[in-house]
Amino acid sequence: MSFEFLTPVQDEVLAYVEQLPDQAIGKQVAIHSVEEGVPSLEKVSVAILGIAEGRGVFEEEDRQLDFAEIRKSFYGLYPGNWFTSMVDLGDIPQGNSISDTHYLIKEVVATLLQKNIIPLIIGGGQDLVYAQYRAYDILERMVNLVNVDSSFDIGDTSKEMTNTSYVGKIIVNEPYNLFNYSNIGYQTYFNSQEEIDLIERLYFDAYRLGEVINDITVVEPIMRDADIVVMDMGAISSSFLGGFKASPNGFDGREICAISRYAGISDKVKSFGIYEFKNFENEKMAAALIAQIFWYFIEGVNYRSNDLDVKKSGNSLHYNVPIGDDILSFYKSNKTGRWWIEIPFISSGNNKLQRHTLLPCTYDDYEKACNQEIPERWYKAKQKNEV
Numbered sequence: 001m002s003f004e005f006l007t008p009v010q011d012e013v014l015a016y017v018e019q020l021p022d023q024a025i026g027k028q029v030a031i032h033s034v035e036e037g038v039p040s041l042e043k044v045s046v047a048i049l050g051i052a053e054g055r056g057v058f059e060e061e062d063r064q065l066d067f068a069e070i071r072k073s074f075y076g077l078y079p080g081n082w083f084t085s086m087v088d089l090g091d092i093p094q095g096n097s098i099s100d101t102h103y104l105i106k107e108v109v110a111t112l113l114q115k116n117i118i119p120l121i122i123g124g125g126q127d128l129v130y131a132q133y134r135a136y137d138i139l140e141r142m143v144n145l146v147n148v149d150s151s152f153d154i155g156d157t158s159k160e161m162t163n164t165s166y167v168g169k170i171i172v173n174e175p176y177n178l179f180n181y182s183n184i185g186y187q188t189y190f191n192s193q194e195e196i197d198l199i200e201r202l203y204f205d206a207y208r209l210g211e212v213i214n215d216i217t218v219v220e221p222i223m224r225d226a227d228i229v230v231m232d233m234g235a236i237s238s239s240f241l242g243g244f245k246a247s248p249n250g251f252d253g254r255e256i257c258a259i260s261r262y263a264g265i266s267d268k269v270k271s272f273g274i275y276e277f278k279n280f281e282n283e284k285m286a287a288a289l290i291a292q293i294f295w296y297f298i299e300g301v302n303y304r305s306n307d308l309d310v311k312k313s314g315n316s317l318h319y320n321v322p323i324g325d326d327i328l329s330f331y332k333s334n335k336t337g338r339w340w341i342e343i344p345f346i347s348s349g350n351n352k353l354q355r356h357t358l359l360p361c362t363y364d365d366y367e368k369a370c371n372q373e374i375p376e377r378w379y380k381a382k383q384k385n386e387v
Helices: 011-018 068-075 098-114 128-139 166-172 193-201 209-214 216-224 253-265 283-301 351-356 363-370 376-386
Strands: 029-031 046-051 086-092 118-123 143-148 178-186 205-208 228-232 271-275 316-323 326-333 339-342 358-361
Touching: 011 029, 011 068, 046 098, 046 283, 068 283, 086 098, 098 118, 098 128, 098 271, 118 128, 118 283, 128 143, 128 166, 128 228, 128 271, 143 166, 143 253, 166 178, 178 209, 178 216, 178 376, 205 209, 205 216, 209 216, 209 253, 216 253, 216 358, 228 253, 253 271, 253 283, 271 283, 316 363, 326 363, 339 363, 358 376
Parallel strands: 029 086, 046 086, 046 118, 118 271, 143 178, 143 228, 178 205, 228 271
Antiparallel strands: 316 326, 326 339, 339 358
């Protein structure tokens, strides 16, 4: 599709980039400008995309979003030893209605997915995640969504979708392409018991904030199995966002950047979004953190190991562990030392499920299995495969 409807990057950002040293990221990104137009997508790996839409935010007035400070913060950074080719496509403007904006998001993201380009999105309300998810319909396969958020955002699916109910809409709306939903960093007091119980009944994964902070590495196998990763800015402690009125509890700057790097290093993640961007009291501080979250994601992308098909690669060790009537089959990559566990595939005619027969896990899961303890994520994935 043509991207001519996208809004070019602001002149103030372009002027800022002009003053940067040649080694800065801003000098290495092809930027959509009024003068140059939309950059070529040939051999591009990552595309930055703003979504200037905030009307789906619950109980919040209509507002225009400005990503200039984020872009300047990001472009002023220096890259690592990167080989990633990047473009900045500018912004998707507000449509006449929210549904118009959602349609444009779906079309743009779908086009980028088909070109094997990772969209790096910054936007308003998390209802926009629904459109990001629907872009995967074109791939005709089941997908895994990981949400770094203090809330589950299931909400009331009988009402109009907002940023507090988009996950519920993803679950109930056809086509049913969601295989697994994982929440990282939820805070119990922000979620009703009914929602917590529903997450359990659907065999989804949820990790409390304290659990993740205590051991950030629990995030790695979750991200390794993700197709879509999104972050709610409200998952970050307000003290790291320059006074933004969110929760005093949440991830700190180092933790959220580590989570972002785990997402980037995953061979499977094909799109990444940061949402709930608001008018921060300290705009420069919030923009600097978002820029560094993007930096760590791209850093991860540059260290991807192409370790997806570990079973067929022949470059792995295979272990069978009997537990009761089951035999758990583990694979360890000789290249990276990472672990997977095989899920029995029930042949039900649903070919969308076949790519979900290897589940990323940890050495700790293998050790637990050797001690006759069934890994929880394996049990949940097995239950979903049997539905």
